[in-house]
Amino acid sequence: MIRKWKKFPFSWLLPVLFFAALWLLGTTGIYNDSNQYIAMHIHREPLYSFFLWIFRSLFGETKYLDIVRFLQNGLAAFSVIWLAESLKKRFGFGQWMETLVCLILLAPHIITPVFSASGLVLSNGVISEALGLPLFYLFTAQCMKMVYTRQRGAALSSLLLSLFLSLVRGQMMFTILLWLVFAGAVVIVEKKKLAKRLLICVVCTALAFGTRTLLVKSYNLVFNGYFINNTFGSVGLLANILYAADEEDAERIADQDARVMFELSYRLAKEQGATYQDAPEGFFNRAAHLEKWHDAIKFEMIEEPWRQLHDREGFIDYIPENVESDRIAATIVKSLLPAVLGRWLYDYLALACYGLIRSIAVVHPLLNWYALTAYLAYIVLAALAWRKNHNSNAVWLAAFSLLAVLANVFATSMIIMCLSRYVIYGLPLFYVSGLMLLYELAGGKNAGELKH
Numbered sequence: 001m002i003r004k005w006k007k008f009p010f011s012w013l014l015p016v017l018f019f020a021a022l023w024l025l026g027t028t029g030i031y032n033d034s035n036q037y038i039a040m041h042i043h044r045e046p047l048y049s050f051f052l053w054i055f056r057s058l059f060g061e062t063k064y065l066d067i068v069r070f071l072q073n074g075l076a077a078f079s080v081i082w083l084a085e086s087l088k089k090r091f092g093f094g095q096w097m098e099t100l101v102c103l104i105l106l107a108p109h110i111i112t113p114v115f116s117a118s119g120l121v122l123s124n125g126v127i128s129e130a131l132g133l134p135l136f137y138l139f140t141a142q143c144m145k146m147v148y149t150r151q152r153g154a155a156l157s158s159l160l161l162s163l164f165l166s167l168v169r170g171q172m173m174f175t176i177l178l179w180l181v182f183a184g185a186v187v188i189v190e191k192k193k194l195a196k197r198l199l200i201c202v203v204c205t206a207l208a209f210g211t212r213t214l215l216v217k218s219y220n221l222v223f224n225g226y227f228i229n230n231t232f233g234s235v236g237l238l239a240n241i242l243y244a245a246d247e248e249d250a251e252r253i254a255d256q257d258a259r260v261m262f263e264l265s266y267r268l269a270k271e272q273g274a275t276y277q278d279a280p281e282g283f284f285n286r287a288a289h290l291e292k293w294h295d296a297i298k299f300e301m302i303e304e305p306w307r308q309l310h311d312r313e314g315f316i317d318y319i320p321e322n323v324e325s326d327r328i329a330a331t332i333v334k335s336l337l338p339a340v341l342g343r344w345l346y347d348y349l350a351l352a353c354y355g356l357i358r359s360i361a362v363v364h365p366l367l368n369w370y371a372l373t374a375y376l377a378y379i380v381l382a383a384l385a386w387r388k389n390h391n392s393n394a395v396w397l398a399a400f401s402l403l404a405v406l407a408n409v410f411a412t413s414m415i416i417m418c419l420s421r422y423v424i425y426g427l428p429l430f431y432v433s434g435l436m437l438l439y440e441l442a443g444g445k446n447a448g449e450l451k452h
Contacts, residue, residue, distance in 0.1 A: 005435055009099040015080040018106055019073040022123055028065045029125035037126060042319050043232040046219035047167035048128040053223075065126065072130040076123040079134035080105045090148055090393055091436060108133060108424040115362060116420055129421055132168045135161055136425050139175055140400070147182055147396050150190065155183055163208050167215060171235065171415070171422065174407035180205040182400060182423045191256075224319055231322040234329035236415040239298040240351075241333050242269060243290055244276050244343035250338050258331040269293075269303040276343055284368075287350035291417040298371055302329070348413055353408035355418025359426040378402070378430070381437040394436040398447040401429035 033044075038056075040049040055064040055071075072133040084101045087093075093101075113121050121268040122129050142158035145151065162175035162447050180201055187197040213229065221227040242265055250266070274297055279289035306325050337344065357363050361371045382398045389395075405426035413423045 009095055009098065011084065011095045011102055012081050014102045015084075015106060017075045018109070019077040019123060022109070023070055023073040024122060026069075026121055026124040028069050029121055029127070029373055031120060031125055031127055033128075034126035037128065040223045042220060042224055042226075042228075042230060042322055043171055045128070045167055045230060046216055046223075048131050048451050049223075050219065051131060052126070068126070069124050072134075073123045075131070075134045076109065079137035083137045083141040086145060087397075087432070087436070089437060090144070093439065097439070101432055101435070104435070105137065106427045109429050112421055112424060120421060122421070127421075129424070132165060132172060133402060133425060135165050135168065136172070136175070137428075139165060140429060142406075143179060143182055144400060147186055147395065147400075150186060154405070155186075159183075159204060159208060163212060166208075166212050168418055170230070171408065171411045173209070173212070174404075174411045176208045178400070178404060178407060179208075181403065217218055226319050226323075228319075228323060231326040233235060233415060234326045234333060235302055236298060238302060238329040238333050239294050240290070240337050240347060240418075241344060242266060242297060242302070243274065243293065244340040244347055245336055246277075246340075249339050252339055253332060253335040255328075255331050255335075258328045258335070260333050261302075261309070261328050262336075263380070264305055264309075265297075265301045268305065269297055269450055272296070272301070274301065276347070283350055284353070286347065287354045287417075290347055290351065291354065294417050302357070307413060325409075351413040351417055353411050355413055355423050356405070358420050359405045359409060359423045360430050374430075374434075378434055378437075381434065381441065385437050385440050388441065392440060394433065394440040397436055398433040401433040 005158070036044050037049045038052055040046075040053065052064070052068060055067050059067055066210070080102055084098050087101060088098045111121050113119050120127065122133060124130075139158055139161035142154050142161060142431060145154040146158050159176075159179050162172075162179045165172040165175045183201045183204075184198055187194060187201060190197075216229055217227045242262070245262075245266065247266060247270070250259050250263050253262055266275075272293070274293040276286070276290075279286045303325070306328070307321065310321045310324065315324065354363055356375070357368055357371045360374055361367045378398065382395055382402075385392045385398075386395045405423075408423055408425055409418055412418050416422070
């Protein structure tokens with residue numbers, strides 16, 4: 001028994017005990033979005049809703065959420081251990097370093113309940129991040145295994161995981177493109193059959209996006225009766241376009257129904273002080289003002305008044321109503337974007353700056369400077385590690401982590417503001433990769449050159 005216990009790494013105890021405690025002592029969290037996932041709403045990506053449906057079908061309405069919560073905590077623990085163990089094998093560090101890596105990977109689960117307004121516990125909540133974060137850890141582990149070992153199995157598994165992530169949250173489609181960047185980088189470094197292999201990478205990426213669209217539409221056909229994509233993306237984008245618009249921009253909308261809808265929503269926004277004209281001076285003040293009003297614009301000034309109009313026009317089924325709202329929103333966006341592009345880009349960059357800060361810290365005047373310093377230090381460390389060794393393991397991980405942060409932030413800012421739980425994916429990778437850069441520069445065992 002003692003020998004068997006010694007084979008169990010004590011570093012694994014941290015995630016196992018942490019998530020066991022969350023499961024045993026916590027309760028199932030029902031948040032604003034939870035009922036839409038349970039109801040398999042047309043607004044939501046399918047995978048998490050389908051995940052809930054499977055266990056609801058197997059175990060019934062009264063028991064399935066407890067089983068889901070157990071599985072979510074189990075998957076979360078497994079993903080932390082898998083990623084930490086994969087880095088341990090590559091960098092050759094010991095149990096204490098692996099324990100530190102595990103602690104960093106637990107950070108989103110520790111920080112989110114403390115700093116989010118809802119007290120969100122990721123692994124206990126009926127929320128897509130309960131699947132999204134563990135899958136992202138697994139994707140990272142397999143993507144880096146593809147880079148480090150050049151194994152086709154790792155390339156395939158990481159591509160499949162990126163597809164799953166895109167089906168959990170739309171913003172996570174960036175992982176498919178991230179896979180393309182690093183699969184392409186591996187091909188370029190190897191310099192074998194360059195054109196052919198790059199073409200294969202591009203084709204695989206196109207197939208992943210095409211498969212995602214097919215799966216989303218097929219899911220909606222089976223569960224909602226319509227072979228269509230999820231709706232609401234255009235409405236989310238419109239919220240930020242409307243914020244940047246002026247009243248006279250209505251004249252640019254040729255579609256009469258769309259113009260009426262815009263005028264209705266803009267009037268409501270103006271009455272509430274929810275446009276750029278009402279924002280206080282300053283770059284970050286503008287971001288804070290838009291973040292304050294984004295959801296109110298989207299739900300109270302666009303979705304709800306439009307729904308009332310549609311109800312009066314005879315839209316009884318909520319799906320055709322949502323499809324029509326999505327169409328009108330897209331029409332308004334197309335009509336207004338050229339006129340408001342400058343202000344919209346200003347807002348977009350302001351939201352993205354907040355997102356970059358929240359990816360590694362908390363928005364606060366002092367911590368904003370810390371975030372800037374941390375990014376600069378990170379880049380300096382990566383440059384030093386690359387200068388020391390052009391095939392550095394840690395530099396590959398750092399490049400992956402930084403691109404993941406940037407891609408997630410700029411994808412999220414396009415549609416919505418960067419709340420902590422939307423950009424929490426980048427935080428653990430940033431600090432783990434920073435730790436690996438320091439480990440390499442300090443000459444850690446097996447650190448440094450990429451070895452197949």
